[in-house]
Amino acid sequence: MKTPDEIFDILKNNFNDDVIGIEKEQPTEPIIFVNPSAINKVCLFLRDNEELKFDSLMNLSGVDDANGEKVKDNDGSEIIKGGTLSVYYHLYSIKYKHKITLKTSTSREEPRVESVESVWKTANWHEREAYDMFGIIFNNHPDLRRILMPYDWEAGYPLRKDYKNPEFYQGMKVPY
Amino acid sequence: MGILDKEFSDGNIVITKVEDLFNWARLSSIWQLGFGLACCAIEMMATSASHYDFDRFGVIPRNTPRQADAIIISGTVTLKMATRIKRLYEQMPEPKYIISMGSCANCGGPYWNHGYHVLKGVDRVIPVDVYVPGCPPRPEALLEGLLKLQEKIRHESLTKKQA
Numbered sequence: 171m172k173t174p175d176e177i178f179d180i181l182k183n184n185f186n187d188d189v190i191g192i193e194k195e196q197p198t199e200p201i202i203f204v205n206p207s208a209i210n211k212v213c214l215f216l217r218d219n220e221e222l223k224f225d226s227l228m229n230l231s232g233v234d235d236a237n238g239e240k241v242k243d244n245d246g247s248e249i250i251k252g253g254t255l256s257v258y259y260h261l262y263s264i265k266y267k268h269k270i271t272l273k274t275s276t277s278r279e280e281p282r283v284e285s286v287e288s289v290w291k292t293a294n295w296h297e298r299e300a301y302d303m304f305g306i307i308f309n310n311h312p313d314l315r316r317i318l319m320p321y322d323w324e325a326g327y328p329l330r331k332d333y334k335n336p337e338f339y340q341g342m343k344v345p346y
Numbered sequence: 347m348g349i350l351d352k353e354f355s356d357g358n359i360v361i362t363k364v365e366d367l368f369n370w371a372r373l374s375s376i377w378q379l380g381f382g383l384a385c386c387a388i389e390m391m392a393t394s395a396s397h398y399d400f401d402r403f404g405v406i407p408r409n410t411p412r413q414a415d416a417i418i419i420s421g422t423v424t425l426k427m428a429t430r431i432k433r434l435y436e437q438m439p440e441p442k443y444i445i446s447m448g449s450c451a452n453c454g455g456p457y458w459n460h461g462y463h464v465l466k467g468v469d470r471v472i473p474v475d476v477y478v479p480g481c482p483p484r485p486e487a488l489l490e491g492l493l494k495l496q497e498k499i500r501h502e503s504l505t506k507k508q509a
Contacts, residue, residue, distance in 0.1 A: 318463070319426070319463065320425060320426045320429075328462045328463070333462070335462045339425050340425075340429060342425060342428055342465060342470055342471060343466075343470060344425070344462075344465075344466075345466070346453075346454060346458045346459065346466045
């Protein structure tokens with residue numbers, strides 16, 4: 171069993187700049203920041219390393235940090251320019267009974283994160299959900315389609331903070 | 347109803363109106379489409395089960411819309427599901443009836459404001475006969491809704507189109 175600090179040190183020694191830092195000043199468990207273009211390599215290492223053996227991806231979720239600049243749209247509604255979208259990974263080792271949280275942040279305008287589907291198959295649907303709700307594109311995902319919303323949903327990504335619901339979908343009125 | 351009270355002495359002949367006979371036959375065997383959407387479906391299944399026994403009103407689930415008379419919209423209708431519900435409804439033969447069960451199917455329920463994925467009332471895509479309020483409605487409420495539907499069918503006219 172390893173503490174988050176020990177796990178962070180192991181990662182830092184192996185990945186250097188791709189592992190950005192560790193955040194401990196919050197009520198949750200410590201979070202390790204990782205570069206979005208290296209997350210698949212970091213995750214593969216976490217899974218296969220003999221001391222770590224993170225064999226379970228408990229959860230993968232997208233988050234809209236909404237930390238960009240809030241500007242008024244043409245129709246007066248607020249939209250967010252710039253800032254980041256994030257993906258959180260909650261890992262658990264059944265063998266060693268330790269866990270860790272990873273976070274990776276990507277730009278709101280071009281949100282691209284490497285897929286970890288090849289590391290844990292669980293990630294397949296989780297990443298599809300993050301894509302469906304936040305529009306985060308997972309590079310090298312085998313089947314990146316919407317999973318909850320209709321396939322022909324064109325109004326955007328519903329869990330983004332500046333999402334606007336459409337008036338109609340396939341002739342059906344959407345607002346109350 | 348007029349079927350049993352106008353009996354001849356012979357006993358094998360009854361006189362009634364075609365309308366009454368048809369309506370009586372229809373309301374006594376409302377076969378519902380075996381179809382559930384959310385937590386209301388659990389309550390609907392409880393209504394079908396032995397304790398409340400939907401079958402005593404002639405309601406049995408059919409597994410194809412081609413053989414169903416009624417569809418109980420039991421749960422949240424998402425926009426994705428709404429297109430499928432419309433297709434199921436269109437596949438049912440006339441006469442067909444719809445019971446909207448629970449707040450979600452009636453008007454969107456708790457999703458009325460922020461439910462980006464929810465159709466705010468199934469009556470936006472298909473015509474509803476009976477609305478059953480509740481979240482979810484108890485089996486007694488659904489039975490009441492069925493009795494209301496039976497009452498509606500009892501007074502239907504073959505020639506005059508009902509509103």
